[in-house]
Structures are given as structure tokens and as C-alpha cells.
Amino acid sequence: MRSYYEFRIKEKYASMLFADDEGERLGTSVRKIVLRGDDPRLPEVNRLDRELKQGQNKPRYFYAGWSIQYKYTHREIEAAEAFKLKVTSVFEPAGEERGTEYDESRACPACGTGAPQVTPLRLPAGRIPKTKDFSRTIADEVVVSQRVKDAFEECGVSGANFATVVSTSRSKGFVEGRYQFEATEAAAEVAPPTVSGNKPSDLDTEGEYRCARCDLLGLNLLSELSVARASVLDLDVQATRAYVGLRSGLLRPRQVVLVSPKVYRLAKEMKLKGVAFEIAYLV
Structure with missing residues (x-):
């Protein structure tokens, strides 16, 4: 598996880490930068974001948007026991x-x-x-x-x-x-080494968006999903017991949907639109 981190870096700070011709400029104030998960500059992106935010009356951020994508080999796909379903539309x-x-x-x-x-x-x-x-x-x-x-x-x-x-x-x-x-069922237990938090530079160590009274893991998943094997039911579609997200206005935390290899193959054969998959690990 290879992971890729896409950041929307604020142009006025981009030169702190990146060359002038690196990445793609989106207008005049934002630059899109994509880094592999093993890029040595990835920790620096997170460090700069944390440092810019600290001690400011008006928060500053090195990057304003982010996403993580995972690329798998054919062998990894064939060996997978479960997949996380992601609705992209x-x-x-x-x-x-x-x-x-x-x-x-x-x-x-x-x-x-x-x-x-x-x-x-x-x-x-x-x-x-x-x-x-x-x-x-x-x-x-x-x-x-x-x-x-x-x-x-x-x-x-x-x-x-x-x-x-x-x-x-x-x-x-x-x-x-x-x-x-x-x-129809939501019993799968999220397990380590799953990581959740606010964004790659903020693991929410203070528990701002976690809840000790229910199954709210935090604002976002920051890693691939692992679930306890013993909690997974013999179903092609099921959800985690835990939630991810934020209850604010119309927004509601969501449970993560797991699907079997059967569903993954069917979706690929039919070329279903508006959906993507990540490997989920049974541990």
C-alpha cells in the first residue's frame, strides 16, 4: 500500500517548505501539493501547521484543506477480507x-x-x-x-x-x-492501529471532538480502518458501532460502512459511480 497526502497550502507560506515551481497553483492564494506517505517533508508540513497556529489570537494555518488516498497492489486487493465503502458524490x-x-x-x-x-x-x-x-x-x-x-x-x-x-x-x-x-447491523468494533483526529497535524489529543459518553471517535479518520475480527458479522454490508464526525447544524456523525470482497468485485464489475473503496483490516 502507498498513501498520498494532498494539501491545499496557503501560498504565502508555501515557500517555507516547497520550491516555487512545486505543486499546482489554484488561483493566487492556494497551492495544491501531493506528498507520498514516506516523504520526509510530511512531518514538516504538520509541524509548520502546528507552529503557525500556536500563540495566535487569530489562528493561522499552513494548509487549509487536506485528503488522504491509498493505492493498493493487485495482490493486496485480492488478499483483502473487507473494504471500507466511501461515497464520494x-x-x-x-x-x-x-x-x-x-x-x-x-x-x-x-x-x-x-x-x-x-x-x-x-x-x-x-x-x-x-x-x-x-x-x-x-x-x-x-x-x-x-x-x-x-x-x-x-x-x-x-x-x-x-x-x-x-x-x-x-x-x-x-x-x-x-x-x-x-x-442493517452496526456491531463492528474499531480497533488499533486506527487513528482518528481533526487533521494530520492535529490528533485531537485534548479530546475536543471525541466523546467519553458514547462511541464518537473524533472528527475524521486519519488512517486506514482496522476492526476487531471477533466483532465482524457474516454479512456483506455492515457498519461500525463507533461514529466519526460532528453534530453541528445539519451535520451528523456517521458510522463507517464495511463491505465484503463480494460487494467490492460487484461494484468494480458494474463500474458503479460515486463510490470508492479502501482496504479494511480484521485484527
Whole structure:
């Protein structure tokens, strides 16, 4: 496996570590820099970000945005026992903005995590991406296409639930050919060496976005996912018991979805759009 870190470095600080012709300029104030996980400058990126932030009334940051990608060999893919499912297509509005209800009385009283959805997902049909097989709202409500539902059912994929989506467009009724996708079970236990935190330079050692009263791991996963083998069920689709994210406004922490090699192969054969996969490790 090779990891790649993409940073959006503030141009006024870029010269502190990078050559003038390095990376890609995005306008006049931001530069995109991609580093391999074994690049010796990666720790320096994080050090500079921490140092710029410290002791300032108005926080400064070396980088404003980041992402991590993992590249696998064919052998690693073939040997994988599970995969983390990532929905890459995002749209608005969130279901709550259109009348989807959650039972907040059952959420964690400390951080607001875990309120269950108690009514069908309500969305304007025209806002759901038509060219994507998987997409999600900003509240991580996942919507899939008819072809996903048909293929999963035809191939006997276990552990997935497909619920109708209520249309809030003029036509009302249900959104034709679109379904809310959820795992029926959430028991997988996240295990070391999984790392969570705010961003690569901030592991949230003070627990700003972790919760001691529930299963909220933090704001983001900063590594590949490992789960306890004994907690993994014999299902093709399942979720972790723990959550990642932040309860703020329309945003809700999400459980991580795991899928079997069967689902991974099916998605690749069908060339499903709007979804990506990372290897998840059973330990």
C-alpha cells in the first residue's frame, strides 16, 4: 500500500517548505501539493501547521484543506477480507431540511451523536445526482440507484437495506429509481492501529471532538480502518458501532460502512459511480 497526502497550502507560506515551481497553483492564494506517505517533508508540513497556529489570537494555518488516498497492489486487493465503502458524490439539501425526522431524545446528551432516523428520507428528486449510483447528503444520508438495488438483490448481498425516498418535488410520491441505503447491523468494533483526529497535524489529543459518553471517535479518520475480527458479522454490508464526525447544524456523525470482497468485485464489475473503496483490516 502507498498513501498520498494532498494539501491545499496557503501560498504565502508555501515557500517555507516547497520550491516555487512545486505543486499546482489554484488561483493566487492556494497551492495544491501531493506528498507520498514516506516523504520526509510530511512531518514538516504538520509541524509548520502546528507552529503557525500556536500563540495566535487569530489562528493561522499552513494548509487549509487536506485528503488522504491509498493505492493498493493487485495482490493486496485480492488478499483483502473487507473494504471500507466511501461515497464520494455529495449533494444538498440534507433530509432534515425537507422534513426528515430524527429522534433527538435518543442521541448522546453530551455530543448529540446517534439520533436515529424515524421517518422516511425526504428529498427533492431533482437534487439527487442522476449520473451517480451512490451519493450522499451533507448529513451522510446515502442514496443509491435502481441498478445498485437490483444487483445487490440479484447477487444475494446480505446486510443492506433499501428504503424508499419520499419526493418533496411537485410530483410528490416516491423518488423513482432511488433508495436510501443503510447497513442493517452496526456491531463492528474499531480497533488499533486506527487513528482518528481533526487533521494530520492535529490528533485531537485534548479530546475536543471525541466523546467519553458514547462511541464518537473524533472528527475524521486519519488512517486506514482496522476492526476487531471477533466483532465482524457474516454479512456483506455492515457498519461500525463507533461514529466519526460532528453534530453541528445539519451535520451528523456517521458510522463507517464495511463491505465484503463480494460487494467490492460487484461494484468494480458494474463500474458503479460515486463510490470508492479502501482496504479494511480484521485484527
